[in-house]
Amino acid sequence: xxxxxxxxxxxxxxxxxxxxxxxxxxxxxxxxxxxxxxxxxxxxxxxxxxxxxxxxxxxxxxxxxxxxxxxxxxxxxxxxxxxxxxxxxxxxxxxxxxxxxxxxxxxxxxxxxxxxxxxxxxxxxxxxxxxxxxx
Numbered sequence: 001x002x003x004x005x006x007x008x009x010x011x012x013x014x015x016x017x018x019x020x021x022x023x024x025x026x027x028x029x030x031x032x033x034x035x036x037x038x039x040x041x042x043x044x045x046x047x048x049x050x051x052x053x054x055x056x057x058x059x060x061x062x063x064x065x066x067x068x069x070x071x072x073x074x075x076x077x078x079x080x081x082x083x084x085x086x087x088x089x090x091x092x093x094x095x096x097x098x099x100x101x102x103x104x105x106x107x108x109x110x111x112x113x114x115x116x117x118x119x120x121x122x123x124x125x126x127x128x129x130x131x132x133x134x135x
Contacts, residue, residue, distance in 0.1 A: 050129030
């Protein structure tokens with residue numbers, strides 16, 4: 001193994017070298033971080049079924065995730081065979097937030113084969129969705 005010896009004659013040169021090394025190390029970590037984020041986002045990909053507390057009731061959620069950027073196309077229906085109209089969402093920090101109701105949002109987080117949902121609008125609500133297994 002070769003050894004490199006550097007003589008840094010000024011504090012300013014040493015600081016510049018440390019900044020450069022820090023940037024190189026940070027850049028090396030980016031692919032691993034991007035892969036971990038993509039894996040986190042892909043947990044949402046699939047078809048889900050859940051039941052909200054009354055009065056909302058049953059709901060089906062269909063999610064297609066773009067692995068490259070954590071964007072998701074989703075459709076919600078109140079019956080399994082209903083026509084799907086896909087909309088776009090972004091998965092950030094392990095949460096997919098969708099507009100819900102007239103004044104709120106639904107926040108979804110995946111826990112294994114379950115997806116927990118909470119409504120952040122007036123009166124609140126919550127549900128647990130289960131992944132629909134492919135037949």
